[in-house]
Amino acid sequence: MADIPAGFVRPALTGLTPYEPGKPVEEVQRELGLERVVKLASNEGPLGPFPQALAAMERAAGELNRYPDGGAYRLRTALAERHGVRFEEIAVGSGADGLIDGLSQAVLDPGDELVCGWPSFPSYVIYGLKLGASPVRVPLRDHRYDLDALLAAVTPRTKLVYICHPNNPTGTMNTRAELDDYFERVPEHVLTVLDQAYFEYIGDPDYGDGIEEYFKSGRRVIVVRTFSKIYGLAGLRVGYGVAAAELVTELTKTRRAFDLTTPAQEAALASLSATGELGRRRDANAQGRAKLERVLRNAGYNVVGPAVGNFLYVDVGEDAQSLFDALLRQGVIVRPLAGFGAPTAIRVTVGTSEEHAFLADVLARLKTTAPAS
Numbered sequence: 135m136a137d138i139p140a141g142f143v144r145p146a147l148t149g150l151t152p153y154e155p156g157k158p159v160e161e162v163q164r165e166l167g168l169e170r171v172v173k174l175a176s177n178e179g180p181l182g183p184f185p186q187a188l189a190a191m192e193r194a195a196g197e198l199n200r201y202p203d204g205g206a207y208r209l210r211t212a213l214a215e216r217h218g219v220r221f222e223e224i225a226v227g228s229g230a231d232g233l234i235d236g237l238s239q240a241v242l243d244p245g246d247e248l249v250c251g252w253p254s255f256p257s258y259v260i261y262g263l264k265l266g267a268s269p270v271r272v273p274l275r276d277h278r279y280d281l282d283a284l285l286a287a288v289t290p291r292t293k294l295v296y297i298c299h300p301n302n303p304t305g306t307m308n309t310r311a312e313l314d315d316y317f318e319r320v321p322e323h324v325l326t327v328l329d330q331a332y333f334e335y336i337g338d339p340d341y342g343d344g345i346e347e348y349f350k351s352g353r354r355v356i357v358v359r360t361f362s363k364i365y366g367l368a369g370l371r372v373g374y375g376v377a378a379a380e381l382v383t384e385l386t387k388t389r390r391a392f393d394l395t396t397p398a399q400e401a402a403l404a405s406l407s408a409t410g411e412l413g414r415r416r417d418a419n420a421q422g423r424a425k426l427e428r429v430l431r432n433a434g435y436n437v438v439g440p441a442v443g444n445f446l447y448v449d450v451g452e453d454a455q456s457l458f459d460a461l462l463r464q465g466v467i468v469r470p471l472a473g474f475g476a477p478t479a480i481r482v483t484v485g486t487s488e489e490h491a492f493l494a495d496v497l498a499r500l501k502t503t504a505p506a507s
């Protein structure tokens with residue numbers, strides 16, 4: 135095929151580095167000839183979908199000759215009921231990521247600004263850059279979102295302020311009082327995106343529910359959630375947002391007609407009614423997170439915190455790529471964080487007890503084989 139001439143592709147894409155997904159287990163296994171590979175890289179739930187979701191997917195499989203319900207009517211109805219909001223206030227997307235992409239398309243023009251903390255979830259920046267908008271990355275303070283600094287970065291051209299809550303990759307949260315204060319002070323022309331992708335994991339009484347506390351009190355906010363994490367459906371891609379009906383209408387225009395497949399909608403719907411399973415997984419994650427933290431600390435690593443989600447951030451104080459590579463060679467995939475703005479850190483997702491034990495063995499082995507410095 136002939137070369138694509140210079141200037142053919144939109145200039146906004148020219149210097150853009152796309153999101154780099156975590157390495158797949160099978161690929162690492164094949165490449166390195168490893169018997170066992172443990173993936174603690176992508177903040178996925180370690181336990182698979184809920185049994186109710188698996189059954190729903192199986193039922194849906196027989197109907198795959200049909201297009202999905204493009205309006206996700208039953209899922210949006212159930213979500214509206216769950217959160218006590220109107221059907222028209224629920225937007226769905228192909229993952230929370232799809233929603234963030236659609237939101238960016240709906241509101242950002244070249245020259246518009248978005249503000250987010252940094253290091254943080256790269257999609258906020260990447261999707262803005264794709265559209266020619268200008269991301270303003272505000273450094274974290276003590277590894278937490280600095281809401282005062284975020285507000286100070288707002289200009290008349292700012293359209294979106296992202297609050298990653300808890301922040302990926304550091305795992306830290308802002309308190310209710312901090313967020314209350316932020317919402318009191320944020321200028322009217324800004325739409326705040328409160329990203330609560332890990333909401334269901336969090337038991338801290340100081341952690342606010344964005345839908346109950348900010349959306350329902352009339353703040354200019356979209357609260358983002360996902361089925362990818364505690365519900366164990368990352369591979370299906372279902373996310374949603376709660377926002378003003380007018381904004382939801384605009385978001386619907388940026389979505390592709392059928393981007394939520396039938397099994398995805400059915401599995402999400404079935405997961406919503408499994409509240410017992412949700413509680414069990416929340417407890418298991420809290421215990422697992424404490425265990426994982428002990429494993430990392432025992433190996434001498436600096437774990438940042440307090441972390442409230444299903445992942446831990448480890449600052450190694452030097453380029454973390456070599457630790458990533460060393461772990462990979464031993465069969466543990468973690469997340470190097472250069473793309474998140476943190477080249478000296480890795481992120482480790484909470485796994486099962488066996489996976490933590492495997493990691494502990496690998497770390498012990500690395501210690502004994504590390505060259506003396």
Ligand SMILES: Cc1ncc(COP(=O)(O)O)c(C=O)c1O
Binds near residue numbers: 360
């Ligand atoms: C903070 C945050 N927001 C959004 C997402 C995207 O999730 P989804 O799988 O629903 O696209 C992630 C995924 O890791 C995340 O960490």
